[in-house]
Amino acid sequence: MDGVGDKPAWTWIFILEGLLTVLAGVASFWIIQDFPDTVKFLSEAERTVVIRRLQDDDQYSAGGEELRWKYIWQSIFDWKTWLGTNLLTVPVYVAACGMTCLVGFIADRHGIRGYLNIMGCCIGAPGYIILIASRSPALSYFGVYLAVCGIYPNIPNTIAWVSNNVEGIYKQSVTLAMVISFGNINGAYRAQDKPWFTLGHGIVLMYIGIGFICSVSFLFLLRNENAKRERGERDEVIVGVNDKQDEINGWILERKNGKYDSIADAKREKGDTWSGYRYTA
Incomplete structure (x- = not known):
C-alpha cells in the first residue's frame, strides 16, 4: 500500500488497526450490555441468579x-x-x-x-x-x-x-x-x-x-x-432501624453519613462508602 493516499506503507498499518478499534468501539454500544437486568439473551430466572450472585459479592449496583x-x-x-x-x-x-x-x-x-x-x-x-x-x-x-x-x-x-x-x-x-x-x-x-x-x-x-x-x-x-x-463512626440513619435512638447522636450520624429509607437504599446510594461495606487488604 506504499503510496496509496500519498502515504507511506507503514502509516497504513496504524490506520487500518486504528480503524478496526474505532469500529469495535462503536459496535460496543450495541454488543456490550449495561447491567444484568437488561440483558435480552438471559431468561428472567437467569437474570435473577446473576444479580443475586453479584450482590452477594458486595456489588450492590448489579441490579442497575x-x-x-x-x-x-x-x-x-x-x-x-x-x-x-x-x-x-x-x-x-x-x-x-x-x-x-x-x-x-x-x-x-x-x-x-x-x-x-x-x-x-x-x-x-x-x-x-x-x-x-x-x-x-x-x-x-x-x-x-x-x-x-x-x-x-x-x-x-x-x-x-x-x-x-x-x-x-x-x-x-x-x-x-x-x-x-x-x-x-x-x-x-x-x-x-x-x-x-x-x-x-x-x-x-x-x-x-x-x-x-x-x-x-x-x-x-x-x-x-x-x-x-x-466502631460505628460511619453508620447511617435508617428509617425504622436506628432512627429512634438518642436524638443528638442520631442527628450527628444523619449529618455526617446520611439518612435512608432502607439499608438497600443506603447500599445502592453509597456503594463502598456504606457503613456495612468492608474493604479487603
Whole structure:
C-alpha cells in the first residue's frame, strides 16, 4: 500500500488497526450490555441468579444503576483511585509470568493483595539498584530477573485490589481506567543512554518507591476505615432501624453519613462508602 493516499506503507498499518478499534468501539454500544437486568439473551430466572450472585459479592449496583455525574466525581476524589496508581512497568517475560500467576493464586486464595504489592516492591527495587550500579552483564541479567519478578505481578494485583475495594459500576469503571492509565507510565529509555540506561532504570526505581509508599498507605487507610466502621463512626440513619435512638447522636450520624429509607437504599446510594461495606487488604 506504499503510496496509496500519498502515504507511506507503514502509516497504513496504524490506520487500518486504528480503524478496526474505532469500529469495535462503536459496535460496543450495541454488543456490550449495561447491567444484568437488561440483558435480552438471559431468561428472567437467569437474570435473577446473576444479580443475586453479584450482590452477594458486595456489588450492590448489579441490579442497575443510573449514570450520574456524582459517581464520576466520587471516583476522582476517592483516595483509593490515586493510591492505586502504581507506576510500574518494564520488559521481560517467562519469569515474570510465573511470578504473576503465583502471586495471583496466593492473592485469590488468601486475600492479602496489599502485602503482596509491598513484597513485589521490595523484590523489584534491588533489581533496579543492581541495573543502575552494575557494569557486569551477568549481574545485570540477574538484576533484570529481580526487577520483573517484583514489578510484573504488581500490575494485575493492584488492578484487582482496587477493583475489590470500589463499588458502583460507573465509579469502578472510572477508577480502574485511571489506575490502568497511570500504571502504563514508563521510564525514559533513550538511545543515547545505552547500554546501561541509568536514567530509565532510575525513573522506574522512583516509580517502585512511589508504589511502595502508595501500597503501604492504601493498606493502612483501608484498615483504618474498616476500624471506623466497626466502631460505628460511619453508620447511617435508617428509617425504622436506628432512627429512634438518642436524638443528638442520631442527628450527628444523619449529618455526617446520611439518612435512608432502607439499608438497600443506603447500599445502592453509597456503594463502598456504606457503613456495612468492608474493604479487603
